[in-house]
Amino acid sequence: MDIDRYFARIGLSEMPARSSDGLGAVQMAHRQSIGFENLAIPLGQGIRIDSASVFEKLVTRGRGGYCFEQNRLYADALSAMGLVNRPLLARVLLGLGEGVVPPRTHTLLLVNLDGEAWIADAGFGGSYVPPLPLEDGAQVQTGDGAWHRLLRGGERGSLGGEWRLERAGPAGATDGRGAPHGDWQPQYVFDLDDVAQDDLEMSNHWTSTRPGTRFTTLCVASVVLEGGFASLSDRQFTIGRHGKSEVRQIETAAEYARLLGETFGIALSEEDAAKLPIFA
Structure with missing residues (x-):
């Protein structure tokens, strides 16, 4: 982890304090600068989640990534800042019906802040x-x-998770999976079991190769904006700020690549954009 290059990538000039405010500042800067995306999958490039590969892709090459990449980079940065952390695995409930039990395809971090446990997540693409x-x-x-x-829910190891993260707010500040009402909606459930690197590798492999899933059938991207959120689902671009949303279709690979760079902080060439199935 070259922490100076990481801070340059996320637009921070110095290391924040090792506090809850500092954690929030790093995470917000990360999510506003490094777009969430799955484009390596439809491009047939594969997704590696070891520290060196993630740093090379997200920092050196200026690409984005999804949760297993984003939170690997974030975990390494927090460790370099002196913040002890470890990964957790979660089941994403956003946009699913009641009673559906999805696999554990999301990772987040458990961080120790002066003896207190916090969750931190720079890799949730939905909001x-x-x-x-x-x-x-x-x-x-x-x-x-x-x-x-955060709500304490089921027993440790239960399908419903030991903890449940919920959100109440405008649907326009999500990737389109948020319900139109502003009531509490589940985002994901998780427990505190230890997670080994091979557990992450297994989840990453399933997520990036399983036929018929969101990440193997769509080209997606999202990024946090000041007061809002922007997302791409195939060629549909949605941007929401301060409760108002705009939606438009992206017509060309050149426009798509330019939008990724200007809005999402993702460096993808026009040539690679043209290879995506949405333009093939």
């Missing part, structure tokens, strides 16, 4: 998830107008 203390009922509001809360 912005701020750092939260691991406390039943913990709540925080974000700049997109949404509230977020």
Whole structure:
């Protein structure tokens, strides 16, 4: 981890304090600068989640990535800052019906802040998830107008998860999977079991290769904006700020590549954009 190059990538000139405010500052800068994307999958490039490969892709080459890449980079950066952390695995519930039990295809971080446990997540593509203390009922509001809360739920190891993250806010500040109402909606559930690197490798392999899933059938990207959120689902571009949303279709590979660079912080050449199945 070259922490100076990482900070340059996310637009920070110096290391923030090792505090909850500092954690929030790094995470917000990360999510506003390094877009979430799965484009390596439809391009047939594969996804590696070891530290060196992730740094080379997201920092050196200026690409984005999805949760297993984003939170590998984020974990390495937090470790370099002196913040002890470890990965957790979660089941994403955003946009799913009641009673559906999805596999554990999302990773987030458990961070030790002066002896207190916090969750931190720079890799959730559906909406912005701020750092939260691991406390039943913990709540925080974000700049997109949404509230977020943690609830202690089922028993450890249960399918429903030991903890449940929920969000209440405008659907326009999500990737389109948020319900149109602003009531509390589940984002994901997780427990605190230890997660080995091979557990992450297995989840990453399933997520990036399983036929018929979101990441193997769509080209997606998202990024956090000041007061809002932007997302791409195939050629549909949605941008929401301060409760108002705009939607338009991307017509050409050149426009797509330019939008990725200007809005999402993702460097993808026009030639590679043209190879995506949405333009083939």
